[in-house]
Amino acid sequence: MLEFERLIDHHCHGVMPGTLSRAQLEAIISEGHRPVPGCTNFDKPVGMVLRRYCAPVLGLEPHASPEDYMARRTELGGEEASRRLLRASGLTGVLIDTGHRADDILDVPQMADYSGAYAREVVRIEAVMETAARTAGSGEQLLSAFEALLEERSADAIALKSIVAYRTTFDIDQSAPTRAEAAAAGDAWLKSNAASGWRRLEDATLIRHALYVALDICQQRRFPLQLHVGVGDRDVNMPKCDPTVFIPFVLQAEAKDVPLALLHCYPFIQESTWMAEVFSNVYYDIGFTLNFTGPEARKIMEQAMGMGPFFKHLYSSDAFGLAELFYLGRIQFQRTLGAVLSDWIAAGDCTLKDADRIVAMITHGNTERIYRL
């Protein structure tokens, strides 16, 4: 009854080309790096819903065994499997973060081709800074090169993104550094790279500089800044990835009317919905989380629908590498949001018309408004 036709995935990544081995596929459905001998990642919530929902898209019965699933996937070939799953996801648009392992995954036009959706790029500011560092001879050159490159990349982009929470946590000085401070930090990083080998950007001063440059571009172009929050790779310092720790920066962004989209949010979903309630510029999604909680995803959706304004909730899959994660993202989203709203209607808390309006906001309306699609 509820209408999920127009669905925009506002935060995702490209899929890997080629035909994946079972070990490769199992690695992508985990944020861990080391398999446990004798155990399989199909024995996880995400593995369970993958077998249920993705198997039929490839022409198998639901709950096909991992062996049968991999055999069928190989028979079809990776490209055909990805194309089927992406088409089945029925997406209107995909906003793609190109800043993580870009060489291993399909690019934006390829993703448009595979999915049949319009595809736009989200530029990761830390990746741009790292690109700029490859050729800069001094901290000052680094800043200039970063600014020019970010400006250039932003021209075609739909938004910027920061993974500051990964690199320094949110628990940093959140003011803008002076240009001299940033240049000095750049000098130090470049010198260390030259002396002891390349190290990814982890300097808080440089990242703060990047964040404030990004805020200005977002303000100018009137598009959002996405912020990684909570779960993700295992190198997070979780208590300091609580988005409430970043409120001083949020206030700076609010003063510039720049929307901030909090991504994933687990295990800080209650905190994130509260921030969406009190800050006019805070938006949130539960991408990644819906897929990785499998059959229990509904409880996550209930949290997401608990305190946040309906006009602040966004849809994303946070799929990376695997077309299955796009498809599951859609399925998990539609069935959990549908179940929550059906219960609201059944309890008399909500009319069907209201529920339809809420679905329209979360599936595409909010995204279209803040990304100015």
Add this chain to the structure above:
Amino acid sequence: MLEFERLIDHHCHGVMPGTLSRAQLEAIISEGHRPVPGCTNFDKPVGMVLRRYCAPVLGLEPHASPEDYMARRTELGGEEASRRLLRASGLTGVLIDTGHRADDILDVPQMADYSGAYAREVVRIEAVMETAARTAGSGEQLLSAFEALLEERSADAIALKSIVAYRTTFDIDQSAPTRAEAAAAGDAWLKSNAASGWRRLEDATLIRHALYVALDICQQRRFPLQLHVGVGDRDVNMPKCDPTVFIPFVLQAEAKDVPLALLHCYPFIQESTWMAEVFSNVYYDIGFTLNFTGPEARKIMEQAMGMGPFFKHLYSSDAFGLAELFYLGRIQFQRTLGAVLSDWIAAGDCTLKDADRIVAMITHGNTERIYRL
């Protein structure tokens, strides 16, 4: 079947007099300060249950549109609307915090008149300190004036309240300062007020002094100290508003047999129920949270019923400004607690007699016991 007849709202505020505009009403159902252009606070969980439940009290169909609701409310006039909603709340008693925007809201006798319930005052210690500061000439005078005024205000009050979590967070030295330290801090605040204009009380030393003076009064008068926890205005440093951070002070209060009532508790409800389990003097409510989570409030009640002793759970609406929030507080409380207990009975975990006893404790028994009503 379960009996909710005698219900005491142990933490709430006065309602605003006069007839509110839509902008005013929307502002009160948010803790944010800036509306989002093109969006309405009726599109939030609290807005949805407001339309469902409050509309019939004003003579409309459930789910009336925001436009129809505002038109009817204006037609009735603010006073009549407030009287109807407060009477419909069916409260036995209201314990009113008078320390926030006292000039904008009805006073305690007016609230008794509007609601038909007995009304008693809860005195906010930071507000008393700020009043004392208006005329004090020195830190020592400030302390004396504060102590005299708090003593005087306590004579008619039913409890004291602190918003230390807002002003300094819980992450402070939690011992009592010496009188000399407190006086010096008072000197510094008064001097700064004289030199650079009035600033609200945010000095940790003065607030610690106020807390220990309050503890002594509470011990003497055998009444509770309420503590703001977690959600509220946007200027909270959330991770440091976790009530477990305040355990050293809780132990001091326990040694004096002073009950502490943790207010709101979101997103620290699990932590709060655990504290109620391990500290003999810790009580908790989920006021504000039930209203603002709207149709999903039941999951909040489930958390509140998860680990806490039944003899530690209190009822509050935390309504401020708007009579609708009193009415919704009652509805949300009754339907969620009723649903949880009905399920317990259906599952065979609880007899009807036990459930009735639990309702009696939470609706009024615990409150009557610790407030000595």
Add this chain to the structure above:
Amino acid sequence: MLEFERLIDHHCHGVMPGTLSRAQLEAIISEGHRPVPGCTNFDKPVGMVLRRYCAPVLGLEPHASPEDYMARRTELGGEEASRRLLRASGLTGVLIDTGHRADDILDVPQMADYSGAYAREVVRIEAVMETAARTAGSGEQLLSAFEALLEERSADAIALKSIVAYRTTFDIDQSAPTRAEAAAAGDAWLKSNAASGWRRLEDATLIRHALYVALDICQQRRFPLQLHVGVGDRDVNMPKCDPTVFIPFVLQAEAKDVPLALLHCYPFIQESTWMAEVFSNVYYDIGFTLNFTGPEARKIMEQAMGMGPFFKHLYSSDAFGLAELFYLGRIQFQRTLGAVLSDWIAAGDCTLKDADRIVAMITHGNTERIYRL
């Protein structure tokens, strides 16, 4: 339909011998130290399920009053009551932490006799260090005595356990101290004990030393290290008992292939399941929590089944002192896991065969694998 026949309780304690008074029994179903006058611990979630489920094991109707329950328990005598409840728990094995109040509770062979299950010992490293300190004359002697004693105790044990979170929190330097640093810390502790009376082990340097000695033994013997997480006695500093704070140590253990079993995990269950997802050596249980959340335990199980791999979830009761807590642990576990999986099957997310495999993993398979039973 689902098979819970073979159930191993991987973390529990002995029961108290003798016939308990009501005050004694009420004290054991609380982590608090002070009763609230006029209130009873039977008016808590754990008290409610105790009356429902344990009463029939002693020959009473479900929901017997506390008075009737105590009268019947006394009539049977403590030993008979304990034997009935432990037998009714139907456990295959019990892994018993002997490091807490060992003189007050039954020992490992007695627990085997009472329960009919095989019983093995888990050695608490802080208790071993405290034993070593009773006779050591210097820090160096302390370290040698600790190492020898831990080696000796480990020969018959099935695992080691640390309560570092209680004693120092997880928020400490997590590297191994040098031997000289540890010996100096030992000297200081022994000197302070001699001068001002015995104090339990709370020195972070000594505990870090103990943890790294324990890791080596665990690696050698290929058995797990259990880690207390979150709830427990009231002297925890809760925000710093978040297991994500201990990730630097977790990485050291992962490098040595030592499984870490996170115990209780409330209120950090979401965090714990995420750690089980990203670290190959992290396991978790929700012992204690299921009992103390009574009728609402299912929501806890839902969290535990939300993101964690099925091959990382373990069963424990964390029962201490009271045979009722063993029985309730089993009941609460079986009914909540059964309910979650039945719903998965009903929703089509899971086949019966898959559900049976998940039950087998959590009830005994995972425990047998990592403890090498």
